[in-house]
Amino acid sequence: MIKAKVMNSILGGGSTARLFMNLREGHGYTYGAYSSISPDKLVGSFNANAKVRNEVTDSAVTEFLVELNRMINEKVTEEDLQGVKNYMTGTFAYTLQNPQTIASFAINTKKYNLPADYYANYLKNVAAVTIEDVQEMAKKYITPNNAIILVVGDKAAVSEKLTKFSLTKEVNFYDTYGNDYVEALKPAPAGMTxxxxxxxxxxxxxxxxxxxxxxxxxxxxxxxxxxxxxxxxxxxxxxxxxxxxxxxxxxxxxxxxxxxxxxxxxxxxxxxxxxxxxxxxxxxxxxxxxxxxxxxxxxxxxxxxxxxxxxxxxxxxxxxxxxxxxxxxxxxxxxxxxxxxxxxxxxxxxxxxxxxxxxxxxxxxxxxxxxxxxxxxxxxxxxxxxxxxxxxxxxxxxxxxxxxxxxxxxx
Incomplete structure (x- = not known):
């Protein structure tokens, strides 16, 4: 899991990560773009998200896919990898000042059936992550062709431009409860303006x-x-x-x-x-x-x-x-x-x-x-x-x- 966290940190872990630098600094589509990877014994997930204006929604999706595929197809630089390692090492050491951190380590070890020395060896394992490990994790956990693209916005403004991301060229619509959306509007009386x-x-x-x-x-x-x-x-x-x-x-x-x-x-x-x-x-x-x-x-x-x-x-x-x-x-x-x-x-x-x-x-x-x-x-x-x-x-x-x-x- 440490290797996957390093990979995600480079991609979308913060304001110096690739998604942020592309969608905010490079294109000005959003105030922030991020990704996360969540382990679970039954169902794990990878997520990348941003809040953007309706008119740039399709362009933002395009740039997300560019960065996801880039993580898979290109090796990260040694500079990027070392920067993330330094950050993860520093934040880990800082959290040890809080007694609650030690308690959470014990809970996580039991809950996720981690090795007894998982946290004792954490820094050593972070330092051991290689460029090849990062690309391997990207190929394993990031699958753009299987991505579910979820957009919350103005249906009329964004839906047509999103069809290009669908293999069937169709966009499905859902209500706030996840049910199939049924168009609520009825025609106005003839002549009414x-x-x-x-x-x-x-x-x-x-x-x-x-x-x-x-x-x-x-x-x-x-x-x-x-x-x-x-x-x-x-x-x-x-x-x-x-x-x-x-x-x-x-x-x-x-x-x-x-x-x-x-x-x-x-x-x-x-x-x-x-x-x-x-x-x-x-x-x-x-x-x-x-x-x-x-x-x-x-x-x-x-x-x-x-x-x-x-x-x-x-x-x-x-x-x-x-x-x-x-x-x-x-x-x-x-x-x-x-x-x-x-x-x-x-x-x-x-x-x-x-x-x-x-x-x-x-x-x-x-x-x-x-x-x-x-x-x-x-x-x-x-x-x-x-x-x-x-x-x-x-x-x-x-x-x-x-x-x-x-x-x-x-x-």
């Missing part, structure tokens, strides 16, 4: 169709404050959203008296602050904040350069909803769902770049429920937002209108 769905949404939310009468109604609303209680990972927090005409926005997340996170837009500058400090928003992030900060901006959905496509009707929790794909002016795509019966928005999904430390792109899914009329406008009073492994369940406690919010809130 995305713009018609959004027009109905505006009327259902604001009680009036778009026009002068609605503009007059909304002109009387100068600011809105929405106060919510929420729970995340068992912790209770407070979320407060502030908006002020024409386009100022702030949101604070507090735990007790401590501000955990704040986002703000003062009409020109967008900021995000938290436990790790404050940063100014730039690029697409700032553009998105500018658009979303407009008070009642959803009324003028056709003014920001976005394009809308009605994909069909999908069942959500037993109720039909129109699914709309939105292509922003910058090319980014989002999805929104609107209840067929009520015309109100019930779901939204978008992909955002969370930064290198957070693992790159994450999918944010929001659901909206329990609509109630406040000051003549229909507001969702329960919003559940999931991002990565976390879920934020927010319940609206109050919605306050025209409280004369000061501009300092948005700085």
């Amino acid at each position: 995305a713009e018609m769905v959004l027009e109905k949404f505006v009327e259902s939310k604001y009680g009036l169709k778009r026009g002068k009468e609605l503009d007059k109604k909304l002109s009387k609303i100068k600011d809105v404050t929405v106060k919510m209680t929420a729970s995340i990972q068992g912790q209770s927090i407070n979320v407060t959203r502030y908006q002020k005409a024409p386009n100022k926005f702030a949101m604070t997340i507090t735990m007790g008296t401590m501000v955990v996170q704040k986002q703000s837009f003062n009409g020109t500058i967008g900021k995000e602050s938290g436990m790790q400090g404050t940063k100014n928003m730039e690029g697409d992030e700032l553009a998105d904040m500018k658009t979303s900060s407009v008070l009642h901006g959803d009324v003028n959905f056709d003014k920001d350069g976005s394009k809308y496509n009605l994909l069909g009707v999908e069942s959500l929790d037993g109720k039909d909803a129109y699914k709309i794909e939105i292509t922003k002016a910058n090319g980014n795509k989002e999805s929104e769902w609107y209840d067929v019966a009520t015309n109100l928005q019930v779901k939204a999904m978008q992909v955002k770049d969370a930064g290198e430390e957070a693992g790159g792109a994450i999918t944010i899914v929001s659901t909206f429920a329990d609509y109630k009329v406040v000051n003549g406008i229909n507001y969702a009073h329960r919003i559940v937002q999931s991002f990565g492994p976390q879920t934020l369940d927010m319940v609206v406690g109050s919605i306050e209108v025209n409280t004369k919010l000061g501009d300092d809130i948005f700085e």
Whole structure:
């Protein structure tokens, strides 16, 4: 197993390994690419993975296969081998400082029926690994022609380009439970368009169709404050959203008296602050904040350069909803769902770049429920937002209108 670990470390064990250097440093496809090899008495496994953008998915798969085949067909350099040996020797020695390590050695020896002197001879066996041993392990455990290529992403954006990796030229689709995926969308009624769905949404939310009468109604609303209680990972927090005409926005997340996170837009500058400090928003992030900060901006959905496509009707929790794909002016795509019966928005999904430390792109899914009329406008009073492994369940406690919010809130 030591020989196999050395081989895997060269291939995808860290930020100096081949997969990382190719997919991140060489091509910029990802924030990190790695591989792992897992021994098991019954079923062992080899895995290589990365998080990449939809548009480079097929290119990333190609580079994975290049590096896998390279490990098999080419001998590693003495420099690469010695570098990994030095790293494994150093980390092994370091872990011996922890009493738990010694206990885990004893457990592993018993659990995996290892030789009694396996760990006593570990460093000697690492030092003895040769270039030929590495290639032998690659040929034994890496089998690209038998690989299962699993992609989680936008079906429409990536599936066609993945057919070239299949011997049958077909791509199989599965749901989150591993069952065969059945296309959920039904055709929308003849003549129905995305713009018609959004027009109905505006009327259902604001009680009036778009026009002068609605503009007059909304002109009387100068600011809105929405106060919510929420729970995340068992912790209770407070979320407060502030908006002020024409386009100022702030949101604070507090735990007790401590501000955990704040986002703000003062009409020109967008900021995000938290436990790790404050940063100014730039690029697409700032553009998105500018658009979303407009008070009642959803009324003028056709003014920001976005394009809308009605994909069909999908069942959500037993109720039909129109699914709309939105292509922003910058090319980014989002999805929104609107209840067929009520015309109100019930779901939204978008992909955002969370930064290198957070693992790159994450999918944010929001659901909206329990609509109630406040000051003549229909507001969702329960919003559940999931991002990565976390879920934020927010319940609206109050919605306050025209409280004369000061501009300092948005700085």
